[in-house]
Structure formats: C-alpha cells, structure tokens
Amino acid sequence: MLANTFRTFCSMAFALAxxxxxxxxxxxxxxxxxxxxxxxxxxxxxxxxxxxxxxEWTNPDCPFVQAQYNAGAMQPLQKEWGAKDVVWLSINSxxxxxxxxxxxxxxxxxxxxxxxxxxxxxxxxxxxxxRAYAAKTTPHMFVIDPAGKIVYNGAIDDKRSARESDRKSAxxxxxxxxxxxxxxxxxxxxxxxxxxxSIKY
Amino acid sequence: MPRFAIALAAALASVFxxxxxxxxxxxxxHVEAELVSERTAFVPGQTTTVALRLxxxxxxxxxxxxxxxxxLPTTLAWKLPPGMAAGPIRxxxxxxxxxxxxxxxxxxxxxxxxxxxxVPRDAPIGETLALGAKAEWLVCKETCIPEDVxxxxxxxxxxxxxxxxxxxxxxxxxxDALPTAAPGWLAAARGDGQKVVVTLTAPAGAPTxxxxxxxxxxxxxxxxxxxxxxxxxxxxxxVLTLPVANQLAPGFTRVAGVLVAANxxxxxxxxxxxxxxxxxxxxxxxxxxxxALAQVPALNVPPPVPAGEGLSLLAALVFAFLxxxxxxxxxxxxxxxxxxALALAAPGHGNKQKLRLEGLAFSAGVIATFVLLxxxxxxxxxxxxxxxxxxxxQSPGVVxxxxxxxxxxxxxxxxAFEFASLVPSSAAGWTAHNPVVNAALSGVLAxxxxxxxxxxxMGAALGFALSQPAALTLLVFVALxxxxxxxxxxxxxxxxxRRMLPKPGAWMVHxxxxxxxxxxxxxxxxxxxxxxxxxxxxxxxxxxxLVAVAFVLWAWRTYRVGAxxxxxxxxxxxxxxxxxxxxxxxxxxxxxxxxxxASARATAGAGDQWQAWSPARVSELTSAGKAVFVDFTxxxxxTCQVNKxxxxxxxxxxxxxxxxxxxxxxxxxxxxxPVIGQALGALGRQGVPVYVLYRPGKEPLLLPEVLxxxxxxxxLATIDGGAPKxxxxxxxxx
Numbered sequence: 001m002l003a004n005t006f007r008t009f010c011s012m013a014f015a016l017a018x019x020x021x022x023x024x025x026x027x028x029x030x031x032x033x034x035x036x037x038x039x040x041x042x043x044x045x046x047x048x049x050x051x052x053x054x055x056e057w058t059n060p061d062c063p064f065v066q067a068q069y070n071a072g073a074m075q076p077l078q079k080e081w082g083a084k085d086v087v088w089l090s091i092n093s094x095x096x097x098x099x100x101x102x103x104x105x106x107x108x109x110x111x112x113x114x115x116x117x118x119x120x121x122x123x124x125x126x127x128x129x130x131r132a133y134a135a136k137t138t139p140h141m142f143v144i145d146p147a148g149k150i151v152y153n154g155a156i157d158d159k160r161s162a163r164e165s166d167r168k169s170a171x172x173x174x175x176x177x178x179x180x181x182x183x184x185x186x187x188x189x190x191x192x193x194x195x196x197x198s199i200k201y
Numbered sequence: 202m203p204r205f206a207i208a209l210a211a212a213l214a215s216v217f218x219x220x221x222x223x224x225x226x227x228x229x230x231h232v233e234a235e236l237v238s239e240r241t242a243f244v245p246g247q248t249t250t251v252a253l254r255l256x257x258x259x260x261x262x263x264x265x266x267x268x269x270x271x272x273l274p275t276t277l278a279w280k281l282p283p284g285m286a287a288g289p290i291r292x293x294x295x296x297x298x299x300x301x302x303x304x305x306x307x308x309x310x311x312x313x314x315x316x317x318x319x320v321p322r323d324a325p326i327g328e329t330l331a332l333g334a335k336a337e338w339l340v341c342k343e344t345c346i347p348e349d350v351x352x353x354x355x356x357x358x359x360x361x362x363x364x365x366x367x368x369x370x371x372x373x374x375x376x377d378a379l380p381t382a383a384p385g386w387l388a389a390a391r392g393d394g395q396k397v398v399v400t401l402t403a404p405a406g407a408p409t410x411x412x413x414x415x416x417x418x419x420x421x422x423x424x425x426x427x428x429x430x431x432x433x434x435x436x437x438x439x440v441l442t443l444p445v446a447n448q449l450a451p452g453f454t455r456v457a458g459v460l461v462a463a464n465x466x467x468x469x470x471x472x473x474x475x476x477x478x479x480x481x482x483x484x485x486x487x488x489x490x491x492x493a494l495a496q497v498p499a500l501n502v503p504p505p506v507p508a509g510e511g512l513s514l515l516a517a518l519v520f521a522f523l524x525x526x527x528x529x530x531x532x533x534x535x536x537x538x539x540x541x542a543l544a545l546a547a548p549g550h551g552n553k554q555k556l557r558l559e560g561l562a563f564s565a566g567v568i569a570t571f572v573l574l575x576x577x578x579x580x581x582x583x584x585x586x587x588x589x590x591x592x593x594x595q596s597p598g599v600v601x602x603x604x605x606x607x608x609x610x611x612x613x614x615x616x617a618f619e620f621a622s623l624v625p626s627s628a629a630g631w632t633a634h635n636p637v638v639n640a641a642l643s644g645v646l647a648x649x650x651x652x653x654x655x656x657x658x659m660g661a662a663l664g665f666a667l668s669q670p671a672a673l674t675l676l677v678f679v680a681l682x683x684x685x686x687x688x689x690x691x692x693x694x695x696x697x698x699r700r701m702l703p704k705p706g707a708w709m710v711h712x713x714x715x716x717x718x719x720x721x722x723x724x725x726x727x728x729x730x731x732x733x734x735x736x737x738x739x740x741x742x743x744x745x746x747l748v749a750v751a752f753v754l755w756a757w758r759t760y761r762v763g764a765x766x767x768x769x770x771x772x773x774x775x776x777x778x779x780x781x782x783x784x785x786x787x788x789x790x791x792x793x794x795x796x797x798x799a800s801a802r803a804t805a806g807a808g809d810q811w812q813a814w815s816p817a818r819v820s821e822l823t824s825a826g827k828a829v830f831v832d833f834t835x836x837x838x839x840t841c842q843v844n845k846x847x848x849x850x851x852x853x854x855x856x857x858x859x860x861x862x863x864x865x866x867x868x869x870x871x872x873x874x875p876v877i878g879q880a881l882g883a884l885g886r887q888g889v890p891v892y893v894l895y896r897p898g899k900e901p902l903l904l905p906e907v908l909x910x911x912x913x914x915x916x917l918a919t920i921d922g923g924a925p926k927x928x929x930x931x932x933x934x935x
Contacts, residue, residue: 061344062344062345063339063345063346063347064345095301098343099343099344100343100344130494131302131494133491134447134491134492134494136270136271136303137270137271153448154448160273161273161347162273162339162347163347191448191449191488192421192448192450193420193421193446193448193450194271194448195268195271195272195273196271197271197272197341197344197345198270198271198272198300198301198303198305198341198345199271199301199303200301200343201301201302201303201494
C-alpha cells in the first residue's frame with residue numbers, strides 16, 4: 001500500500017517537473033508535435049527546424065477569427081511571410097465532440113473561400129497540441145525561431161475586438177515579431193495576453 | 202367606461218406625470234438590453250446613477266472588465282447632451298466561469314452595469330434630456346457572438362426626483378454590493394518569483410473568509426485557471442497566494458482587483474461579499490508556468506457553509522473518539538482484537554505491570570499509525586493530489602493485499618496453521634521475549650486491518666476532518682486512535698475482567714474458529730469491490746491468488762513441522778506462482794488509471810436510467826435548463842450502497858425523479874479518478890457519498906450523506922418553487 005502510494009506520488013512529481021520545464025512561454029523550447037493536415041498528411045514541427053514557424057490557432061466559427069479574415073488582415077501575413085520561407089501552420093484544436101468541430105473538407109473549403117495561404121491546416125481534434133502550448137483563444141499566435149524556441153506568444157494584434165474595422169489601425173504583433181526575429185534582432189514584444197473566443201477543448 | 206380602460210388611462214397619465222420614458226428593451230437572440238435609471242428625473246447639478254441592464258439567456262454569459270482567459274469586456278460609448286458627463290462603468294463583482302479547462306470572468310443571468318451621470322447645473326427644468334449609448338458586448342455559451350445595440354434613456358429635468366419604481370431598488374442594491382475597499386482590511390503584496398503573496402490584515406472580530414477568489418482588474422497579471430490559495434496564519438493575518446500569469450504583461454507594480462468570499466468580510470447580515478484590494482508590489486515576479494489546462498479548472502468554489510462553525514473542534518474530537526471505539530466492533534477488526542484480548546487471559550501471560558506496558562505499546566502503535574496515515578494524506582493533498590478518505594481502497598493492488606491479509610488471518614483463526622509454526626523459532630521467540638514491540642506492531646496491524654472499514658463507514662466524517670487545517674486534522678485522527686485503542690488498553694489495565702471468563706478450555710478454540718467467519722466475509726466483500734473496480738478477470742485472478750496463498754501456507758507449514766525439505770521447494774514454487782498470478786493486479790500504473798478512468802466513467806452509468814458523469818455532461822444538461830441529480834458513489838462505500846438500495850432505488854423516489862424530468866447522473870469513484878476528486882473538492886467534500894441536485898435557475902443543493910426518502914422528495918419539491926426546509930439544506934454551493 002505504501003509502495004503503491006509512493007509510486008503515484010513520485011510519478012506525479014515527475015510529471016509536474018516535466019510539465020513545468022515544457023512551459024510554452026517565450027524563450028522556451030516549442031513542444032514538438034505531429035498532426036495530420038487537411039490533406040491527410042502528417043506534419044511534424046521538428047521537421048521544420050532551421051526555419052521560422054508561425055502557429056495560428058484558428059476556428060472558423062469564432063467572430064474574432066472571422067474579423068481577421070473578413071478584413072483581409074490574416075491572409076496577407078500568411079502570403080508575405082510564406083514567400084520569405086516562414087512556415088505558417090494554422091491549427092484547429094476544437095474538440096471532435098463540439099458543435100464547432102470542422103472536418104478536413106470543411107476546413108479546406110473555408111480556407112479556400114477566405115483565400116487564406118497557410119503552409120498547412122492542421123487538425124488537433126484531441127486538443128493535445130493546444131494543451132501542450134496552453135493555447136487559450138482563437139486566434140492565439142506563436143512564432144518559433146529556427147532553433148525551435150518560442151520568440152512570440154500571444155495576441156494577433158493590439159486592438160482587442162471582433163470588429164473588422166479595427167484591423168486596419170491595429171498594430172499586428174506577429175508582423176512585428178517576424179520582422180525583428182528574421183532580421184536577427186530580439187523580439188521587443190515577446191509576450192501578450194491573447195484575446196478571442198476560448199478554444200473549444 | 203370599462204374598468205380596464207380607466208386603468209389604462211391612469212397608467213398613461215402617470216407616465217406623463219412622472220415623465221418616465223418607456224423605452225422598450227432591445228432584444229438580441231441571447232440578450233435583453235436596456236438603459237435604466239435609479240431616479241425618475243435629472244436634477245440640475247446632481248449626480249444620478251443609470252445602469253446598462255443585460256439579461257442573458259440561460260447558460261449564456263457576458264464579460265467583466267477583465268474577461269479572464271478569453272472573451273471581451275462589455276463597453277458603453279455615450280452620446281450625451283451638452284454639459285452632461287458619464288463616468289466609467291462601475292462593475293459588480295464577477296463570477297469565475299469555467300470554459301472547459303479555461304476560466305473566464307463575467308456574468309450569467311442578469312447584471313446591472315452602473316454608470317454615474319453628472320447633470321449640468323444649467324439643465325433646463327421642465328424639458329427632457331435624452332442619453333444615448335452604444336453598448337457592445339460579447340455573449341458566449343458554446344459559441345461566442347459579438348453584439349452591439351443603440352440604447353436611449355429619456356428623462357425629464359426636474360427640481361426633485363423620485364425613486365424609479367421598477368429599478369431604484371435593484372440599482373441601489375447593486376451599488377451597495379459593488380466591491381469597494383472594506384474598512385479595516387489592509388493588503389500588502391510581495392512578488393515571489395512565479396507567485397504573488399498578498400498578506401491581508403483583518404479588522405478585529407472579522408470572520409474567516411471562506412471560498413475566497415481573487416479577480417485582478419487587469420489581464421496579464423494572474424493566471425485565471427491556476428489555483429489560488431488562502432490560509433490563516435498563526436498571527437491572525439491571512440495569506441493569499443496568486444499564481445503569476447504565464448503571459449505576464451509588463452509593468453506589474455500594483456496588485457489590484459476584487460476579492461470575493463462566500464461568507465463576506467464582516468459579521469452580521471448584509472455583509473459585503475466582495476471587496477476591492479490594492480497594494481503596491483514589492484519584490485519581483487517572473488512569468489508563471491504554463492497553465493496545466495486540466496479537465497476542470499482549480500476554482501475556489503465556496504466550501505460548505507457549516508464547516509468550522511457547524512461542528513466545533515470539541516464535537517469533532519468527541520465524534521472521532523466514539524468512532525474509534527466503534528471501530529473495534531467492525532467485522533474486519535473485532536475478530537483479531539478479540540483473539541488478542543483473549544491472549545491476555547491466557548494463564549501466565551505476565552504480571553500486571555507487563556500487561557499495562559503492552560496495553561500502552563498497543564495504543565501507541567494504533568495512534569502513531571493513524572497519525573502517519575493522516576500525515577501522508579495531507580502531504581499528498583498539499584502536493585495537489587486528489588485524494589479523499591477511502592483512497593486506500595481505490596487501488597486494485599491495495600484491495601488485493603487486504604484480501605490476502607484477511608484471508609491469511611481467517612485461515613489462522615480457523616486453525617489451518619499457527620503463525621509461530623511458520624517462522625524460525627528464534628523469530629517466534631524474539632517476539633515472545635519482546636512483548637512491547639509485539640504489542641506495538643499489533644497496534645499497527647489493527648489500524649491496517651481497520652482501513653477497509655474506516656472508508657465505508659467513516660469516509661464522510663474523516664473527509665470533514667481533512668477539510669480542516671492540518672493541525673486540527675491530525676488531532677481528529679489522534680482522537681480516533683485513542684478511541685480505537687481504548688477498549689484494549691482498559692482490558693490490559695484492569696485485568697479483573699478475566700475472572701469473569703469461563704475457565705480456559707475448548708470454548709476458546711471454538712470462539713476463535715467462529716471469529717474467522719467475519720474475516721472470510723470481509724474477503725468476500727473485498728473481492729466484490731475489486732470486481733466493481735476492474736473486471737471479472739481480476740476477480741478470478743484474486744480468487745486463484747487466494748487458493749495459491751493457502752497452498753503455500755500448507756506446504757510451508759508441512760515443511761516446518763518436520764516433513765521433507767521437498768515441501769519447502771513446493772512452497773517456494775507456489776509462492777512464485779502466487780506472485781505471477783497476482784502481479785497484474787498491482788501493475789496498473791497511475792498513468793494507466795488516468796487513461797482508463799475516462800472510459801470507466803463513460804460506462805459507469807450504463808444499464809439503467811443513470812447516465813455516466815462528466816463535468817461536460819452536467820453543464821450540458823443544466824444549461825439545457827434540466828434539473829440534474831448527481832450521485833457521487835463508490836463500490837467500497839457502504840453508506841453509498843445503503844443509500845442506493847434503500848432510497849435511490851425506491852419506487853417512490855424513482856417515480857418522483859421521473860415525474861419532474863430529473864436527469865440522473867452517477868459519478869463512480871471506486872477507482873481513483875482525479876476529475877471526480879476535483880469535482881468533490883469543488884463541492885467542499887473530500888469523500889463519497891455526495892448527492893447534488895442542480896435546479897434550473899437556482900443554486901445547487903447538497904443533500905446529506907445519509908439519505909432519507911423524505912429528504913430526497915423534499916429536495917425535488919424545491920425544483921419548481923418553495924423554499925427548501927432548513928434541515929434539508931445541508932450545505933449550499935455557489
């Protein structure tokens with residue numbers, strides 16, 4: 001009985017230590033993952049070591065995401081930085097049982113309709129990757145450097161609203177972080193509170 | 202003129218007289234919104250309070266000034282006549298609203314967001330003024346919808362204003378309850394790496410706040426879903442520990458926010474439930490760890506009201522002491538202790554002094570073991586483990602070990618073997634020559650064999666003890682130990698009772714053999730528990746293990762009493778076979794438990810009208826406006842089984858559930874399940890049984906641990922109106 005309890009305790013302590021060391025804060029290592037994209041292909045983060053990677057948590061049913069795409073704010077970022085060899089991965093962590101869950105076909109159709117240009121759209125229907133990054137909202141953005149370190153974690157921009165009209169005047173944190181990081185400079189604003197809809201875990 | 206026409210005319214006239222505008226509320230699919238006023242008119246030069254009234258559809262919420270993990274605060278953009286000025290929104294204290302593993306801060310049902318309006322001195326008396334405001338909010342349930350509406354409030358300017366009949370009371374009550382700095386409460390804050398430690402000094406005579414939760418005014422300060430702690434220090438101050446946000450915003454130099462307590466911050470009626478605190482931050486903070494995003498966030502839901510006040514320390518100690526005495530009569534303990542006591546009566550057992558020493562050693566063993574158990578439990582809970590009392594029966598390995606132990610003890614009482622014959626005579630002689638050590642070890646054994654009985658019969662009481670401060674918890678366990686040791690101690694202290702026994706003889710052997718049967722019964726019960734915990738294969742595995750144990754004992758004893766050495770080899774082979782058969786029952790790792798518990802929960806309710814429990818299922822049903830009854834239970838919990846058979850399965854009770862369309866949900870804690878553990882903790886309980894009735898539009902009801910048919914029927918009657926009877930209201934939750 002003692003041994004059994006002790007074993008539980010030790011494994012909990014170990015798990016806690018591991019979880020803490022994996023905190024997805026700026027400057028820490030980005031947790032690796034393998035997710036299936038909407039074309040059915042596995043995508044592994046560590047395969048992109050040596051390149052900048054953007055993770056965009058998204059959900060087509062979320063008005064904050066819609067505001068970004070309807071205002072045409074997200075797509076140019078994807079195109080502009082995609083052309084500069086930055087790997088843009090859009091991740092949907094909506095739980096499979098939730099009403100807002102989208103199938104790969106539905107995700108593709110929506111992305112096509114919005115003329116979005118991520119490198120890949122990944123489905124995280126168990127929410128495991130979302131949890132590993134402690135992603136909270138849609139959108140919630142991460143920028144990862146070629147060494148696999150998180151250099152930006154937070155909101156898409158500084159206008160905390162779901163209005164399309166605010167997007168033009170908003171200061172986009174991801175653009176700023178990519179501009180600095182790809183120029184080899186430290187990121188000035190490396191962490192902000194994300195805003196948006198809660199991720200449907 | 203028909204009577205209703207007169208009434209209508211009178212109503213219209215009164216509107217013209219008071220000048221109050223009848224602006225209809227604006228309705229969106231999920232929100233009803235309007236601007237309402239505390240007073241019927243604007244008085245030049247005075248300040249008056251108006252409110253944005255938001256009434257959300259069932260299950261939908263809007264947000265506080267800091268929305269928490271997600272969401273957006275409600276905003277008001279005023280369009281005012283010249284000279285008029287509107288202050289900022291004065292926010293009522295929010296609620297912590299879980300969204301899966303995330304936590305948001307906001308309002309459900311209805312909220313009045315207050316704004317003070319300054320009326321200019323030169324406002325023309327007799328005319329009307331129109332306030333316009335664009336209100337924007339995000340309303341969320343499973344999905345989020347941003348909405349904005351244009352609202353107006355038109356009131357006359359007059360020399361004096363009356364309370365607006367419909368709203369003045371509600372607005373005044375909301376204003377009185379606004380979180381403000383409370384007299385006598387002083388806060389100091391110190392940054393300590395990944396946490397902020399707030400020390401609160403209470404005014405003299407203030408009660409201990411319970412169910413405390415801190416809501417920071419700003420985002421990027423405190424991690425919404427991480428656990429906050431609140432404790433009373435020896436010097437009477439309180440210490441609130443707040444986890445720093447993972448995405449720490451720069452410039453965290455002041456700790457400012459709302460502190461909410463279930464019982465308020467002063468004695469008496471109408472005490473403030475929420476106060477504002479603000480303190481400059483000394484020391485340094487760094488960004489906190491990534492939030493765990495557990496299945497259920499670690500919210501400090503107010504614990505049951507009677508805790509502490511309801512049961513005094515003295516009463517808790519007396520109950521524990523009596524419970525300890527009663528433990529001696531439990532089927533798992535009584536046979537073993539009886540034999541131990543009878544051994545005292547054996548002729549030539551030793552002199553009076555030695556007997557007393559043995560009694561004391563036994564008592565020390567019992568008490569020390571109880572304290573050790575309680576200490577371990579407290580340590581695990583401090584480490585964040587979801588253990589309640591009864592945890593000892595949640596592991597198949599422990600159940601198996603206990604079944605084997607009881608089986609061996611029972612075989613011994615049946616006369617299948619003597620312990621002395623199993624061990625080398627030197628060892629047997631050693632315990633015989635060290636009766637004090639032997640007695641202390643007996644005390645340890647007594648507590649171990651009592652453990653399957655403390656869980657089923659005393660789980661609720663010991664769960665209460667565990668909800669108290671650590672020192673008090675240990676004291677309660679000491680009292681339990683004293684109670685349990687007392688009968689044996691008395692028997693050894695006053696050996697006079699021995700004279701009343703019949704002469705030692707055959708009756709003692711018969712009694713001993715008879716006492717084996719309660720132990721066999723305990724084994725049968727443990728086998729049933731294991732079956733409920735794992736599956737039929739595990740039951741067979743345990744039964745085969747028991748057969749193998751009996752075989753090993755037989756072979757070893759045969760060898761020990763002088764048979765061929767071959768028997769020792771047979772015993773060794775048998776022992777290896779026993780280990781081989783039993784091993785899988787011990788091999789279930791905690792990780793494995795965590796994985797299987799979700800599926801176990803999913804199948805727990807199968808087969809009858811009871812559905813399997815999950816936090817999501819309950820919130821789904823309650824937000825659909827259904828009444829939900831949740832039965833937190835476990836196979837090893839005898840109280841639970843009695844309640845189930847006598848009350849919950851009673852035809853009358855079942856009919857009452859069906860009549861009112863109550864959804865029945867069962868959470869089975871037979872195996873360790875951290876999600877259920879957290880849910881129990883959130884209800885202020887540490888063990889099963891727990892019965893909760895969620896009533897649409899009302900606070901959930903916690904029913905007593907020992908159910909009566911009438912209690913359940915009375916509780917059900919409160920679903921559609923009627924105050925619950927005071928006796929029934931065991932505790933109220935948030």
